[in-house]
Amino acid sequence: MVAIDGPMVVGVDSSTQSTKVVLVDAASGRVVASGSAPHPEGTEADPAAWWDALQAAGGSLVDGADAVGVAAQQHGMVVLDDAGEVVRPALLWNDLRSADAAERLVDELGGPQRCAELTGSVLTASFTATKLRWLADHERAVAERVAAVVLPHDWLTQRLTGGDLTTDAGDASGTGYFDPATRSWRPEIVELALGHAVTVPRVAEPSEVVGRTPSGAVVSAGTGDNMAAALGLDLEPGDVVVSVGTSGTAFAVTGAPRADASGLVCGFCDAGGGYLPLVCTVNASRVLSTTARLLGRTLDEFDALARTAPPGANGVLLLPYLDGERTPNRPAATGVFRGVTSTTEPADIARAAVEGLLCSLADAVTALDLTATRIILIGGGSRSESVQLLAPAFFEADVVVPEPAEYVALGAARQAAWALAGTPDPPRWEPPPARHVVRGDDGSAREVRARYAELREHTAGWD
Numbered sequence: 062m063v064a065i066d067g068p069m070v071v072g073v074d075s076s077t078q079s080t081k082v083v084l085v086d087a088a089s090g091r092v093v094a095s096g097s098a099p100h101p102e103g104t105e106a107d108p109a110a111w112w113d114a115l116q117a118a119g120g121s122l123v124d125g126a127d128a129v130g131v132a133a134q135q136h137g138m139v140v141l142d143d144a145g146e147v148v149r150p151a152l153l154w155n156d157l158r159s160a161d162a163a164e165r166l167v168d169e170l171g172g173p174q175r176c177a178e179l180t181g182s183v184l185t186a187s188f189t190a191t192k193l194r195w196l197a198d199h200e201r202a203v204a205e206r207v208a209a210v211v212l213p214h215d216w217l218t219q220r221l222t223g224g225d226l227t228t229d230a231g232d233a234s235g236t237g238y239f240d241p242a243t244r245s246w247r248p249e250i251v252e253l254a255l256g257h258a259v260t261v262p263r264v265a266e267p268s269e270v271v272g273r274t275p276s277g278a279v280v281s282a283g284t285g286d287n288m289a290a291a292l293g294l295d296l297e298p299g300d301v302v303v304s305v306g307t308s309g310t311a312f313a314v315t316g317a318p319r320a321d322a323s324g325l326v327c328g329f330c331d332a333g334g335g336y337l338p339l340v341c342t343v344n345a346s347r348v349l350s351t352t353a354r355l356l357g358r359t360l361d362e363f364d365a366l367a368r369t370a371p372p373g374a375n376g377v378l379l380l381p382y383l384d385g386e387r388t389p390n391r392p393a394a395t396g397v398f399r400g401v402t403s404t405t406e407p408a409d410i411a412r413a414a415v416e417g418l419l420c421s422l423a424d425a426v427t428a429l430d431l432t433a434t435r436i437i438l439i440g441g442g443s444r445s446e447s448v449q450l451l452a453p454a455f456f457e458a459d460v461v462v463p464e465p466a467e468y469v470a471l472g473a474a475r476q477a478a479w480a481l482a483g484t485p486d487p488p489r490w491e492p493p494p495a496r497h498v499v500r501g502d503d504g505s506a507r508e509v510r511a512r513y514a515e516l517r518e519h520t521a522g523w524d
Contacts, residue, residue: 155384159186228263
């Protein structure tokens, strides 16, 4: 570790698959140490596993820091009894068993338009509120024990401080019972979903100190993973981020709330006092890894193979809704290959997977309905050379690929530095080095997107 004279801050990213921890120089934003630890597989998890992973990934870093910020996967339902103990494993954002509950809740709230007006979003199975309704319908005895509901980052923050339950507007806006426009809870929706009133965390201000660790480190409010990524990238007007992680997201920082009755755009708050309209897909980097596995190739071999096939993959097309989909809202969907013939080569399948993924993400960018000055491509899947090379044509915009880094954890660290400094605005750190991807011919990409749209609509009734 490099010696630093000034304050040190820690950022935590407790994601679906792992915990990443970075120790950062608060003045410059330079990472001086890091660690990671895996999470158990599955769409539900004992929150204790997140705490264990945090200790394994960077407990010693936390102990030596001046401030700590926690970012975590959005939407996860952590339910506590009146003693503050977890009463069942948390249901994660990608657990889609509450799809029917989501439809009923939207109807009970007055339909999509009214739901969007109340919560900034049209509820799908990812949202916490729908998981509460599922719990009430399927585990009544457990539901009756619930005295408080928190999100993954809220639970971890409280474990660090030992104090009261707190959250931030960014993560709270993904629950389905929070109004982003007024930055206030809608407890009546919690009661409608679960059947009784519960405690929800206090909503802290973006730069607020919410407590201290046993070693004395300041703890910031924390936030959701996408909000933290926006902080870590220090987005400018016109920037649209496309993240190719376990899920796919397209988002931007804006100054006004969104309430999209179509359900495509989630009207979230950001972590800095503004707003973060976001479109999410369930399937992203796993489209690449799953296709690589089916072809019997490593990811690197798959990536190279995809680049040997011509644009349009010789007519092969993939609708990549492998594990259901959120955008469009098709929780029971599966993946569909079209155009496979006796002459189809493995390279065609690989190319179709990359093109199908980019079509899905391009649909997400289009749904934002923003003028993008540039696309910032991040996430594990963005490291694929074939994804990078094809992205500008499919997004029809300039694309930059920042140097690989843990931007969610860096955003949490930046928030921690903000709380430590007590300044009106977050500290300005050097932007990450980025590679500009030269934009190629859009003609073939437009043709693929047109065929993709036809397949998407043709299969809509298959679920």
